[in-house]
Amino acid sequence: MTPKAGIDLERLERWSKHLRETYLDTGILPNALTLVYRRGEVVYQDKQGWADIERGISLREDSIFRIYSMTKPITSLALMMLVEEGQVTLSDPVSAYIPAWAGLEVYAGGEYGAYQTAPPTRPMQVVDLLRHTAGLSYFIQQGGKLDAAYRSLGLGTKTTLEEFITQLGTLPLEFSAGEAWHYSAATDVVGYLVGLISGQPFEQFVKERILLPLGMTDTDFWVPPEKAERFMTCYALTEQGRVVFDDVQRSPYLAPPHFVSGGGGLVGTAADYLRFCRMLLRGGELDGVRLVGPKTLELMTMNHLPNGADMAALARSPIALSESGSVGVGFGLGFAVTLDPARTLTQGNAGDFYWGGAAGTYFWVDPKEDLAVIFMTQLLFSPDRIRRTLRTMVYSALTDRLHETQA
Template identity: 55%
Template structure:
């Protein structure tokens, strides 16, 4: 795929000094302060890359710098790719959003909703309605993540290690395990960040008749030229793979910037990482590794209405459907969420089919545009697309958890502050 042309910020209505301030901020507040090992930032506007920077180290132990082609674990930034892949099947008439999930996973037909008890002695009740395909794409399925640590259902996920990216097991074994655990709530009743995208990946394989990873390769990555995106890093690219760190010295996922901080601890060594070999569990929720350049290619296709360089992933009306708020009652996340964690701020934010969607920028207390859509990954990678401003921002680093620092809010404020010629 033809790479975008770099251009001066001013030619795209942006301020170079304001963009340079972002790099200064990242260096001073995060890299020099020992909070991030290194960073990569790409800002794309009106058809051109107007800012691209790499700073710091991809591997602190070996003093390897971040480069333009550094490969990162993008974790939950896998979810939008999985969702687009699924909607390709919807466009082909092979599946519909209002179909019950048990049509494709018969062993889930009698899944009950948790009332009491611990595994395996759960007391359940019937759901108000069956889980539908749309519930998977918008996280209203009643499924959960074990790391939520909110309920006995979460505990059952932890016991079975359901949805953990770096483990043995398969998509088939995950589906079988989930058939034995009740739903956390009745589908459509609430929003809860969950393994729904992993289930979506399973369905892509079942409906398309080819392995999920093959579908992504043949229908998205190869056509768009995303040569550095996949579920593992091959040997000839291993030298470009970044190390991953934990902001919590104890290796936990509960660290927040307001708490006492220590230095970064190595979480995943790029020379011994499980990401260096093909996984048995192909996670549509968090399994991909990629580069900023590859992810920009994917985002450019979305910004252009689902097509890039003659390669069409989905139609513009399908993309418009995906980037509309689908939460029941058109509510935002605070009104419906039970989740202890998500890769998005809540106020004024809804959820579409694979993305968070900005409904009301005033409620977010951040500059932005209605209709902007976004998501991020556990290691603090993130992106957002603003169709109104013809803007894409991609940020890469490798620090768990993504809630450790308010970097996403800061980037949003600083990138929007750099716009000197608004489309609004």
């Protein structure tokens, strides 16, 4: 089989076989859709499984997925668009926009309702929100003293975005800004800042300034009735096996959200997210529409962790490590960034960047290879190994390097 865009498709078909035999036939994954894009074309597309197992509905190429934390890079880009316009800078204290946070202190002991606190070593800056060094936590975290308070207050679940910001201001920080990397609700705060600074609702800004200009017409914070037939059930992997987590016919995504989450609220198709990745691959422009300049995107995909550390050195919780790989991986302004492929023990290039979502979705962009890959499924707590194997099989199928074709 002749290679296409420098990819041996016969070797790449091993990924389809591996998925089917290891994850689909065994009942682990309900479905899987993979897109591989290189040198200006989709060179590989594979879909398998069911959008709704119980009702016997097959996965479609245009099925709509919950992308959860793959929302974060889109939200981060929205804020960087405002940085380009001079409306905010990365070094600004967050309290300049949320004055009630000016007195936030750091947790020093005690339980919810009777916390002991101490002053932070420095103010939280906007950059801390983008790189998860702000000292905030997350309702999905399980390791710290503050995580239970996030859950009991319904932060990110039961509140509106405005109530979320107010309630966060009543809790101490996990640590002083810049001292650690802790995967957190910080990107939801970024979404709030986008709305506050732009003067329009966050979801409206995202739609008008990013989604529609890029032609991401099936991506939104909810699924309207005319698209409901393409929406999917979401499953979860438990000790008892795979179970239904969010039934498509009763999903909260079928109505506009109470809490508009910049950290995890979007749903969309694989084809839509590929358009976002193509824009990233082209330095902020797609089909004549430029969202940000190349230097802005270059800044976003550098490692911004203090002292050039990787996430393994600074991470505070197991969930932070499993989300990203962490060893040999830094974090930029909305993306994980590969620093040293040898330390990650996975194929790739220094400078490739990526992120994933809670339901097993994953993407990465590798500018050195002119490569973007999208993986979609709908399974909470899906095995991390899937992502690493996908990277291995895609890079193993490359038959040349981009620089060799340009020599």
